[in-house]
Amino acid sequence: MGSWTVHARRLIFLTALLFLWEALAGGLHPSLSLLDPFYSSSPSRIARELYVLFFQENILKDVLVTLGEAFSGLAMGIASGVALGLLFAYSDTVSSTLEPFLSALNSIPRPALAPLVIFWFGIGIFSKIFLAWSIVFFVIFYNTYLGIRSIDPDILNVMRVMGASRLQTMRIVILPSVASWIFAGLRLSVSYALIGAIIGEFVGATAGVGYQLIYAEGLLMSDRLYALVFVVGIMGATVVEVAKRIEGKLLRWRPEVTL
Amino acid sequence: MAAERVSVEGLSVSYLSPTGRVDALQDVSFKVHDGEIVTIVGPSGCGKTTLLNAIAGLLSFRKDVLMRGIVHVRDAGSIGYVFQRDALLPWRTVAENVALGLEVRGVPREKRMGIASRFLRMVGLEGYGGKYPHELSAGMRQRVALARALAYDPELILMDEPLGSLDAQTRASLQDEILMVHERTRKTILMVTHDIAEAIILGDRVLVMGGRPGRVNSEYRVELPKPRSSHGSRLEPEFSRLYRAIWDELKEEMRARQTVRQ
Known part of the structure; x- marks a missing residue:
């Protein structure tokens, strides 16, 4: 998508925006200054701060901590979500009993849970993993459950007529169908995992980008806040892009992958 | 005559639901012989799919289905099923x-x-x-x-309106395809369709179903010369004769049903 003219237009737009911001913050000439750089910061100040973060403060370590928490939560969320989704699909007794409780739990906004989770697991990485898990788990669980229920009954009938065993039906129809639903929700899941980890770091932590954000806020380091938001943005974009690539590879058989 | 492949005797099927019981088939009996193509026509809701599913063995494991009578398929583990939607x-x-x-x-x-x-x-x-x-x-x-x-x-292929969702051109070419495949493999085929012309062109016999609960009202032997084709066979006088007879019967069935509703 996008010829070079589209890319050129986008580049011009971005450059203009950055110049305008720089100018209004007084970075080009003092007479143009309309904004207080303490609040607005400016591209040049953010760039300088990014340099400090990466080459003097080793922010990469915090980035890796947060990503580690998010991915641990993601992996656990997928494993447990698939397990319960399968159980729900196979047992009407289980699903009809537990369904309302799961909906109730899922309706709790996760930030509200964060202080309690810190109370349970302390300020180490486990509280962040738990929060990331608590969001991903429900996404994957519902996707698995709905994925199985949405399998074309005629496909199951074909398998029965062919004389397939339960195990064969599981391997040939159920699991691939579940996998496709999980991969279709992967982009959403990785961003949710990241959100969970950062919320946990806000409430109590000793490392991670969320911790660094709270730290910078406490010291009124506005340039650093801007720089950290930029870093977090890049993190989010990167993991979503990776998820998109994986999706595209594994869901090649699909007519199209929606945005 | 060739050996029996499918034998249905006095088959009745009901679906049980919390709100009551729906009788889908009542006292259905017929046979299909090796190498035959038997087609089934009938108004929607007369239990055609239920009949195929009973023969395929798809109803016996369901708790909400009540079955009486005999369904016997020689070599019951050797059945192929083609659905209206491809189910790929x-x-x-x-x-x-x-x-x-x-x-x-x-x-x-x-x-x-x-x-x-x-x-x-x-x-x-x-x-x-x-x-x-x-x-x-x-x-x-x-x-x-x-x-x-x-x-x-x-040995037995069941088809549930396999061409029902296709346009006329594609449908005709697939009818020819089925005739050709049958010519080459001599498989026994039992096919449900709502298209009378299709039932006549493909079938060695046409079973006409009707009613709620569904039953087999009558049977027509199709004497169209072989090899048949989707377009060629329509030109035979035998085709028109059968078409009119089956159509009249189905029309009667629909009229009876509307009277019952009023």
Whole structure:
């Protein structure tokens, strides 16, 4: 998508925006200054701060901590979500009993849970993993459950007529169908995992980008806040892009992958 | 006469639901012989699909179904089923879909893929084995479903309005395809359709169903010369005669049903 003219237009737009911001913050000439750089910061100040973060403060370590928490939560969320989704699909007794409780739990906004989770697991990485898990788990669980229920009954009938065993039906129809639903929700899941980890770091932590954000806020380091938001943005974009690539590879058989 | 492949005697089927009981079939009896094509026509809701599912063995494991009577299929483990919607696995290639029945039977991959490509050639889809179902048109997908039902060499093929969702052109060409496949494999075929012309062109016998609960009202033997074709066979006087007879009977059935409703 996008010829070079589209890319050129986008580049011009971005450059203009950055110049305008720089100018209004007084970075080009003092007479143009309309904004207080303490609040607005400016591209040049953010760039300088990014340099400090990466080459003097080793922010990469915090980035890796947060990503580690998010991915641990993601992996656990997928494993447990698939397990319960399968159980729900196979047992009407289980699903009809537990369904309302799961909906109730899922309706709790996760930030509200964060202080309690810190109370349970302390300020180490486990509280962040738990929060990331608590969001991903429900996404994957519902996707698995709905994925199985949405399998074309005629496909199951074909398998029965062919004389397939339960195990064969599981391997040939159920699991691939579940996998496709999980991969279709992967982009959403990785961003949710990241959100969970950062919320946990806000409430109590000793490392991670969320911790660094709270730290910078406490010291009124506005340039650093801007720089950290930029870093977090890049993190989010990167993991979503990776998820998109994986999706595209594994869901090649699909007519199209929606945005 | 050839040996019996399917024998249905006094079959009644009811669906049980929390709100009550719906009788789908009542006292249905008929036979299908080896190598025959028997077609079934009837108004919607007369239990045609239920009948096929009973023969396929898809009802016996259901707790909400009550069955009485006898359904006997010689070699009951050897049945192929083609549905109105293709029911292909979207995440598998066309060839892998065709090879599905062989995979279930434990045929090694190389061998089953060889067989699959042979059947793809038979239904005119040579070279499409590596595609995914969504890359094919509806008519092509239904050809794949047909090849899938044939590939594991079942003795009996059940078809539930397999051409029902296709446009007229594609439908005609697939009718020819089915005739050709039958000519070559001599499989026994039991096919439900709502298209009277299709029932006559394909069938050695046409069963006309009616009523709620459904039953077999009458049977027509089709004496059209062979080999038949979708367009050619329509020109025979025998075709018009049968078409009119079956149409009159179905019209009567519909009228009776409307009277009951009022």
